[in-house]
Amino acid sequence: MSMGRNYRVLWAGSTAANFGDGISYVAMPLLAAALTNAPMLIAGLPMVYSVARFLVVLPIGAFVDRFNRRTILWMANLGRSLLLIALAVLVVTGAESILALCVAFTLIGLLETAADNSVLSILPTLVRSKDLDKANGQISATQLVADEFVGPPLGGLLFSTAIVLPIAVTGGAYAAAALFFVGMRGKFRPARIQEPANSLRRDIFDGASWLAKHRLLRSLAVVSGLASIAYMMPFSILVLFATENLGLNSARYGILLSASALGGLVGSVIVAPLRRKIGYAAITTGSLVLGSLSLFITFLTDSPYIAGLSLSAYILHAVLFSVSVSSLRQRMVPDALRGRVNSVSNLFGLAGLAIGAGLGGFLATVLSLGAPFLAGAMLFVVCATIAWPNLRKWESTPLR
DSSP, rough: OOOOOOHHHHHHHHHHHHHHHHHHHHHHHHHHHHHHOOOHHHHHHHHHHHHHHHHHHHHHHHHHTTOOOHHHHHHHHHHHHHHHHHHHHHHHHOOOOOHHHHHHHHHHHHHHHHHHHHHHHHHHHHSSSGGGHHHHHHHHHHHIIIIIIHHHHHHHHHHHOOOOHHOOOOOOHHHHHHHHHOOOOOOOOOSSSSSSSOHHHHHHHHHHHHHHHHHHHHHHHOOOHHHHHHHHHHHHHHHIIIIIOOOHHHHHHHHHHHHHHHHHHHHHHHHHHHHHHHHHHHHHHHHHHHHHHHHHHHHOOOOOHHHHHHHHHHHHHHHHHHHHHHHHHHHHHHHHHHHHHHHHOOOOOHHHHHHHHHHHHHHHHTTTTHHHHHHHHHHHHHHHHHHHHHHHHHHHOTTO
């Protein structure tokens, strides 16, 4: 059954934005690596990006619950497009630098935070509750195709042709996303629980307080934060691991990322029926165990083929975990609080990304480029041991 025109428009806009994300995911690290070969500086790019998102995620959540979410979506993507155009001008004129790259990447991250929260907050108003797993799975599937399957190899190819090309194409993708979101019909400003509006600080506190009182979502927020550390430790230096340990050039690095997305495509297809068959506890905990195994295998190998298979298994884990947790949160959180609860939950993840990026650069510098993979594998085991009992207790509660 069709999930409606507005859902299809949301899906199309998300696809265009993720296509731009996929290109920049390869182009930005490659540009950084062209400017410096210092692991800490390269790892610093995602670190400052994550820190900036961390600092604004809470007020952005309050704004998402105050203003028209469609407007936030198209303005955020238009802003990202303009920033990429400015960065392209710097590259063409030879004025690019690590500092300029960090500033642009940071501002793009701020706008991405607003766009991502708005998508998560709008989706439950467009589809039925029982269709959330399916809708999140479809968005994840197209995200993987655009963000990781098509975007990365194209980004590597464009970069090898001319440094400015992937930056310009990414800016065009964000502009297209803005146009799609403008085309959504209806009112997307959530109803306020209390009038007149509270202060921004009080709004943020209300969202944090609601999450703190919800045992399951609170525990999953903690798990998401730890999983973000486990993810970012290896992925912050993946470009160096791929070029030095696996012997890949820029184009083949993009292909490696593209191949890893195949596991995510499998995950996006099986997540809804698998959840119906085995439940949220088994699928969420099992995905964390799979994430641990995949990073451990990558740590052990110097073969790009084995690394591609293990990273594919990792992306499979990521899709199963993210869709399950997102669907749970969308089902349980009232619409008027959704932006704020999303933002508080994301705060844990963003803190983890910043910590993970710093730890990844540190471990790669003082130990080896493989050390962040081993550390991430061990941390995923901790995540699984936290998630399992809380999810099982929730599933066994009759009135859940």
